[in-house]
Amino acid sequence: MKKPTDGELEILSILWDKGPSSVRDVHETLEETKGSKYTTTLKLLQIMHEKGLVKRDTAAKVHIYEAIITKDSTQKQLINKIIDTVFDGSASQLVMQALGHHKTNAKELEAIKKYLDNLDK
Amino acid sequence: MKKPTDGELEILSILWDKGPSSVRDVHETLEETKGSKYTTTLKLLQIMHEKGLVKRDTAAKVHIYEAIITKDSTQKQLINKIIDTVFDGSASQLVMQALGHHKTNAKELEAIKKYLDNLDK
DNA sequence: ACAAATATACGAAACCTTTCGTAATTAAAT
DNA sequence: ATTTAATTACGAAAGGTTTCGTATATTTGT
Numbered sequence: 001m002k003k004p005t006d007g008e009l010e011i012l013s014i015l016w017d018k019g020p021s022s023v024r025d026v027h028e029t030l031e032e033t034k035g036s037k038y039t040t041t042l043k044l045l046q047i048m049h050e051k052g053l054v055k056r057d058t059a060a061k062v063h064i065y066e067a068i069i070t071k072d073s074t075q076k077q078l079i080n081k082i083i084d085t086v087f088d089g090s091a092s093q094l095v096m097q098a099l100g101h102h103k104t105n106a107k108e109l110e111a112i113k114k115y116l117d118n119l120d121k
Numbered sequence: 122m123k124k125p126t127d128g129e130l131e132i133l134s135i136l137w138d139k140g141p142s143s144v145r146d147v148h149e150t151l152e153e154t155k156g157s158k159y160t161t162t163l164k165l166l167q168i169m170h171e172k173g174l175v176k177r178d179t180a181a182k183v184h185i186y187e188a189i190i191t192k193d194s195t196q197k198q199l200i201n202k203i204i205d206t207v208f209d210g211s212a213s214q215l216v217m218q219a220l221g222h223h224k225t226n227a228k229e230l231e232a233i234k235k236y237l238d239n240l241d242k
Numbered sequence: 243a244c245a246a247a248t249a250t251a252c253g254a255a256a257c258c259t260t261t262c263g264t265a266a267t268t269a270a271a272t
Numbered sequence: 273a274t275t276t277a278a279t280t281a282c283g284a285a286a287g288g289t290t291t292c293g294t295a296t297a298t299t300t301g302t
Contacts, residue, residue: 008289043291044289087196096233164281168260
């Protein structure tokens with residue numbers, strides 16, 4: 001499966017967050033951050049539909065779009081890609097880079113440690 | 122700074138690994154994995170030079186290219202991007218996803234734990 | 243019933259990335 | 273010197289993404 005484009009990712013992100021949404025719903029979120037026009041959002045969603053990234057319900061006049069590919073699988077896909085290309089295939093290198101840079105609070109660190117301990121067993 | 126394209130990333134990866142290299146050097150590595158033609162690699166390097174991603178030494182007939190942007194900063198850039206778009210801004214979510222999926226061996230896990238412990242202090 | 247507002251469909255332009263063929267240049271070999 | 277080989281320069285095509293204007297259809301309000 002090919003990696004979604006940046007534009008598609010932005011829309012998927014909104015759909016994962018808000019669940020099934022109309023074009024207008026998606027657009028209003030997108031407008032704030034990007035200032036793009038309504039028909040641009042519409043077109044993007046239509047193309048994503050053609051590609052099988054989203055499904056849509058056309059029963060009513062206002063079509064409702066919903067993500068088909070999951071957030072989880074997309075996360076994995078993107079992570080694997082960058083691990084392969086810029087982290088020499090090493091997940092731990094990526095982990096350390098992520099923790100070193102992004103400020104991670106104590107609570108989050110604890111969660112990660114707990115997670116690591118459970119992985120051992 | 123705009124994110125390097127996939128093709129550019131492949132080349133940067135080679136340059137980071139091998140250091141300053143001729144077009145032929147880069148191409149021979151690329152050829153194995155992609156089967157692309159020599160002039161394609163050349164053109165890509167020329168474009169990357171225009172963009173300021175690499176510098177080149179044209180003193181000799183054979184030009185030598187070298188990465189300008191660092192592996193570290195590129196790693197950070199890519200990680201931040203996907204943390205923002207598909208991990209709700211949470212680095213720890215990314216970490217867990219990375220560890221859960223990619224098979225990480227015991228040695229790597231130990232390294233991560235040690236790293237985490239040092240972060241605390 | 244009509245006008246206004248809202249929605250989708252669609253085509254095309256603008257832009258970017260990638261690919262590669264051809265020409266021009268330079269170096270090496272004979 | 274001349275030919276052969278290797279290199280760079282360059283243009284253009286192919287393919288993909290993103291943008292948006294216009295046309296068409298549908299709904300809502302009066």
